[in-house]
Amino acid sequence: MNEKRILEMRGIDKTFPGVRALQGVDFFLNEGEIHALMGENGAGKSTLIKVLTGVYTKDGGTISLQGTGEVQIHSPQDAQNLGISTVYQEITLCPNLTVAENMYIGRGKGQITNWKQMNTDAEKLLRSLDIPAKATQQLASCSIAVQQMVAIARAVDMECKVLILDEPTSSLDEQEVEKLFGLMRDLKSRGVGIIFVTHFLDQVYEVCDKITVLRDGQLVGEYEIKDLPRVQLVAKMLGKEMDDLSDIKGEGGGYQGKDSGEDVFEAKDLQSDAGIKPFDFHIKKGEVNGFTGLLGSGRSECVRAIFGADRVLKGSVKMHGKPVKIAKPIDAMKCGIAYLPEDRKVDGIVGDLSVRENIILALQVLTGFFKPFSRAKANAFADEYIKKLNIKTASADTPIKSLSGGNQQKVILARWLLMHPDYLILDEPTRGIDVGTKVDIQKLVLELASEGMSVTFISSETDEMLRTCSRLVVMRDRKVVGELSGDDLTQNKIMSTIAGGESKA
Amino acid sequence: MKAENKKSSIFTRVSDTNLLLAITIVIFFLMYIGAILFQGEGFLKPQKFFDILNNNSALIITACGMSLVMITGSIDISVGGVVALVSTCCAVYLDFHEGNIFGSILIAIGVGLLYGLVQGFLVAYLDIQPFIVSLAGMFFARGMSTIVHTAHFNVASDVFNALKNTRINVPGMGSVNRKGIYIPAYVEIGVIVALLLVVILFIVLRWTKLGRSFYAVGGNKQSALMLGINVKRTKFLAHLICGLLAGIAGYVYLLHVGSSSADNAMGMEMNAIASSIIGGTMLTGGVGNIIGTLFGVLSLSTIQNIVSGAGLGDAWWTGITIASMLCLFLVIQSVVMAQKKRALE
Numbered sequence: 001m002n003e004k005r006i007l008e009m010r011g012i013d014k015t016f017p018g019v020r021a022l023q024g025v026d027f028f029l030n031e032g033e034i035h036a037l038m039g040e041n042g043a044g045k046s047t048l049i050k051v052l053t054g055v056y057t058k059d060g061g062t063i064s065l066q067g068t069g070e071v072q073i074h075s076p077q078d079a080q081n082l083g084i085s086t087v088y089q090e091i092t093l094c095p096n097l098t099v100a101e102n103m104y105i106g107r108g109k110g111q112i113t114n115w116k117q118m119n120t121d122a123e124k125l126l127r128s129l130d131i132p133a134k135a136t137q138q139l140a141s142c143s144i145a146v147q148q149m150v151a152i153a154r155a156v157d158m159e160c161k162v163l164i165l166d167e168p169t170s171s172l173d174e175q176e177v178e179k180l181f182g183l184m185r186d187l188k189s190r191g192v193g194i195i196f197v198t199h200f201l202d203q204v205y206e207v208c209d210k211i212t213v214l215r216d217g218q219l220v221g222e223y224e225i226k227d228l229p230r231v232q233l234v235a236k237m238l239g240k241e242m243d244d245l246s247d248i249k250g251e252g253g254g255y256q257g258k259d260s261g262e263d264v265f266e267a268k269d270l271q272s273d274a275g276i277k278p279f280d281f282h283i284k285k286g287e288v289n290g291f292t293g294l295l296g297s298g299r300s301e302c303v304r305a306i307f308g309a310d311r312v313l314k315g316s317v318k319m320h321g322k323p324v325k326i327a328k329p330i331d332a333m334k335c336g337i338a339y340l341p342e343d344r345k346v347d348g349i350v351g352d353l354s355v356r357e358n359i360i361l362a363l364q365v366l367t368g369f370f371k372p373f374s375r376a377k378a379n380a381f382a383d384e385y386i387k388k389l390n391i392k393t394a395s396a397d398t399p400i401k402s403l404s405g406g407n408q409q410k411v412i413l414a415r416w417l418l419m420h421p422d423y424l425i426l427d428e429p430t431r432g433i434d435v436g437t438k439v440d441i442q443k444l445v446l447e448l449a450s451e452g453m454s455v456t457f458i459s460s461e462t463d464e465m466l467r468t469c470s471r472l473v474v475m476r477d478r479k480v481v482g483e484l485s486g487d488d489l490t491q492n493k494i495m496s497t498i499a500g501g502e503s504k505a
Numbered sequence: 506m507k508a509e510n511k512k513s514s515i516f517t518r519v520s521d522t523n524l525l526l527a528i529t530i531v532i533f534f535l536m537y538i539g540a541i542l543f544q545g546e547g548f549l550k551p552q553k554f555f556d557i558l559n560n561n562s563a564l565i566i567t568a569c570g571m572s573l574v575m576i577t578g579s580i581d582i583s584v585g586g587v588v589a590l591v592s593t594c595c596a597v598y599l600d601f602h603e604g605n606i607f608g609s610i611l612i613a614i615g616v617g618l619l620y621g622l623v624q625g626f627l628v629a630y631l632d633i634q635p636f637i638v639s640l641a642g643m644f645f646a647r648g649m650s651t652i653v654h655t656a657h658f659n660v661a662s663d664v665f666n667a668l669k670n671t672r673i674n675v676p677g678m679g680s681v682n683r684k685g686i687y688i689p690a691y692v693e694i695g696v697i698v699a700l701l702l703v704v705i706l707f708i709v710l711r712w713t714k715l716g717r718s719f720y721a722v723g724g725n726k727q728s729a730l731m732l733g734i735n736v737k738r739t740k741f742l743a744h745l746i747c748g749l750l751a752g753i754a755g756y757v758y759l760l761h762v763g764s765s766s767a768d769n770a771m772g773m774e775m776n777a778i779a780s781s782i783i784g785g786t787m788l789t790g791g792v793g794n795i796i797g798t799l800f801g802v803l804s805l806s807t808i809q810n811i812v813s814g815a816g817l818g819d820a821w822w823t824g825i826t827i828a829s830m831l832c833l834f835l836v837i838q839s840v841v842m843a844q845k846k847r848a849l850e
Contacts, residue, residue: 055731075730075735076733077733077735080733086731091728092725092728092731092732093728094721094724094729094732094791095791096520096521096723096724096725096792097720097721101717101721105714105734106732106733106734108714110714111713111715112712138520140521154732
C-alpha cells in the first residue's frame with residue numbers, strides 16, 4: 001500500500017433485492033486530502049459510505065486502512081474504533097441529551113461518566129470551533145445548523161483518520177459553510193483524510209483536491225480537481241460525453257411552443273420553506289417547459305412551491321391573468337393545476353385501493369366526499385382512461401400495488417387527466433419505468449399540449465427533456481440560473497449552464 | 506423584553522427530564538400539604554408517610570424497572586405477574602419444602618432474571634413488539650402462579666415471619682399516643698431495599714455509560730446506533746434489569762403481605778406505569794428520572810390515602826381519582842413542554 005494512502009476500498013459490491021447498488025467500485029483516500037464523492041441520486045454514493053461505516057455489510061471487495069491492513073467493518077462502532085467518523089446529512093444525534101453528552105457518548109473505555117470533565121472539555125471544543133452552543137444545553141434546544149456543527153465537533157474530537165461528511169452543508173447558511181470549510185482545511189493540514197459528499201458544485205471546487213465520480217453503482221473515475229472542469233464533471237455525472245451529444249437536438253422533433261398564447265400560469269418572486277431562492281416563472285397555453293438541473297438543485301422544490309405542496313413563504317401567483325392564492329395543494333387543484341409527484345410510492349398512490357378508486361380519487365376530492373359517484377359512472381371513467389393510456393391491468397378492480405411501476409404511473413396520470421387540468425406538472429414521470437412506457441408518456445405529453453394543456457415536465461434524463469420541452473429553466477444550488485429556448489436547447493448548452501460561469505461550450 | 510429573554514433561556518436550558526422531575530416534586534408536596542390541610546391529623550404524623558412507603562415498597566421497585574424500560578423506549582407489562590409468580594413460588598418453597606430464607610431469595614432473583622432474559626432477548630434481538638412480548642409474559646406468569654399454588658395461605662415459616670416483622674425505627678420521628686407512651690416511627694426491610702435500589706439506579710442512570718445509553722436509545726434509536734452505542738444490548742439490559750427488579754419486588758411484596766395468592770399484585774404493572782408517568786417518564790422514551798418515579802409512587806398512594814381517608818374507600822372511587830390525577834399530571838406536563846417548545850421558537 002502507498003505510504004500516504006490511508007484508505008483503500010477495492011472492488012466493493014453491494015446488492016439489494018432487485019438492485020445492484022455497487023458494482024466493483026474502487027475508492028482511494030490519501031492523508032491530508034479532501035476528496036469529493038460525486039454522482040446523481042442512486043449512483044451509489046450513500047451506499048458506498050454506509051458500507052464504509054458498517055451500516056451495510058458489503059457483498060464483495062476489500063477495505064484496507066493505513067497501518068492495520070485489511071479490515072472487516074460490521075457496525076458503526078467498528079468504524080469509530082478504526083478511526084472513521086461520519087457526519088450524516090440528517091442529524092444523527094440524540095435530541096434528549098445535552099450537547100456535551102452527544103459529543104462524548106458511545107466513546108471511550110470507562111464505564112463512568114465524569115460530567116464535570118466532559119462539560120469542560122466540550123465547552124473548550126465548542127469555543128475553539130466557534131459553535132454557539134452551551135455544553136450543558138439540551139440538544140433539541142439548538143438550531144439544526146448548530147446540531148450539525150455539534151455532530152462535526154464530535155467527529156473532529158475523535159481524532160479520526162478518515163472523516164466522512166455526507167452532505168453536511170444542506171442545512172447550513174453561507175457563513176456556517178465558510179466556518180465548516182475552515183474547519184475542513186484545518187483538519188486537512190493535520191493529515192486527516194476527508195470524504196466530502198455534496199450536490200453543490202461550487203463547494204466542491206472551493207475545498208476539494210480530488211473527485212471520484214460514481215454513476216449507476218459503477219465507478220466512472222477518479223480525477224484531480226484541476227484536471228476536471230465543471231462541464232466535464234457534470235457530463236460525467238449525467239453519463240454523457242459533451243461531443244457525442246452536441247447534435248441530439250431536433251432528433252425527436254422537440255415540441256415548439258406557440259408564441260402567441262396567453263400566460264396560463266404566472267408566478268413572481270415565489271419562495272417556499274424548502275430552501276429555494278425566490279424565482280419567477282410563467283407558462284403559456286399549450287406550452288411544454290421543464291426545470292432542469294442536477295438532483296438537489298431545487299427543481300422539484302420549485303414545482304412543489306407552485307402546487308403549494310411546501311409552505312409558500314412569499315410571492316404572488318396568477319392563473320389566467322387573475323391573482324390567486326395557493327397555500328395548499330387543494331387550492332392549486334381548484335385553480336386547475338395538477339401535480340404528479342416525484343415519489344409515487346409516498347405521495348401518489350394508495351396501494352390497497354383498486355385501479356379504479358385510485359383514478360377517481362382526485363376527482364372525488366374536488367367534488368367532495370359526501371357526493372359519491374355512481375358505480376357505473378366510476379366504471380365508465382376508469383375504463384375510458386385505462387384504454388386511453390394503455391394501462392395494463394387485469395381489471396379495474398385490481399389493487400394498484402400489483403401493477404408495474406410504469407402502469408402505476410399511468411394510473412396516477414389518469415387520475416389527474418380526469419380533472420381536465422389547465423396546467424399539468426409532471427415531476428420525474430418516467431423514472432424507474434421501462435422504455436416503452438417512457439415513450440408513451442412523452443408522446444402523451446406532446447399530445448396534451450397540442451390540445452391546449454400547459455405542461456411542466458421534469459426529468460433527470462436531459463434528452464427526454466429536449467425531446468418534449470420548448471423551454472427549459474435551468475437551476476443550480478437551489479437558484480434559477482438561466483432559461484433556454486429555441487436554438488439554445490442543446491445538451492452542451494444545458495450542461496454548461498448547469499456547471500456555471502467558467503465554460504463556453 | 507430583555508428580562509423575558511433571560512427568563513426563557515433559563516427555562517429552555519433545563520433538560521426535559523429535570524423539568525418534568527421538578528413538576529412532579531412540586532405537585533407531590535402541594536398534594537401532601539393539601540392532605541394535611543383537609544384531613545389534618547393523620548397526615549401530620551410521620552408514621553403516615555412511612556406507612557405509605559411500607560405499603561408501596563414493592564411498587565417502588567417495579568416502577569423503577571418500568572421507568573428504566575420506558576426511558577429506553579420500551580415497555581414491560583408483565584411485572585405485576587412476575588411479582589405474583591415470585592411471591593407464590595417463594596411462599597410455597599418456604600412452607601411446603603422447608604426452604605430457608607437464602608434459597609427463597611435466590612428463587613426470587615432467579616425467576617426475575619429469567620423473565621428479563623427471555624423477554625429482553627425477544628424484544629432486543631428478535632425485534633418483537635415489547636407490548637406483545639410482555640403481554641404474553643403477563644399471561645404466562647399469572648397462569649404459572651395459579652399452577653404453583655391456587656389457594657390463599659399465610660406463610661408460616663418462623664424465620665420468614667421474623668424477617669417480615671422486623672421494624673427499623675426511624676429516630677426522632679416517633680409520636681406520643683394518648684396514654685403518653687412514645688411510639689417510635691418505623692419502616693420495614695422492604696423500604697430499605699427499595700430506597701437502596703432507587704439510589705443505585707439513580708447513580709447508574711446519571712453517571713454510567715450504560716445509564717446514558719438508555720437515554721440515548723430512547724431518544725433516537727437510529728442516532729444512538731450511529732453514535733456507536735450497541736442498541737440491541739442496551740435494550741436487552743434494560744429488560745433484564747427490569748425483570749430482576751420485578752423479582753426482587755416479588756420478594757419484598759411477600760415480606761409485606763406475608764401470604765401467597767395467585768391474585769397477588771393484581772394490576773401492579775398499571776400502577777407502575779402510572780407512577781412512572783406521574784414521575785415524568787415519557788412513554789415515547791428518552792426522558793425520565795428515578796427520583797421522579799419514587800415521587801410518582803408517593804403521589805399515587807397519597808391520592809389513594811386521601812380518597813380512603815375521605816370515606817370513599819371503594820375501589821372505583823380510587824380508580825376515578827387516580828384517573829383524573831393522571832390526566833391532570835399529563836395535561837400539566839404537556840402544557841409545560843409545549844410552552845418550552847414555543848420559547849425555543
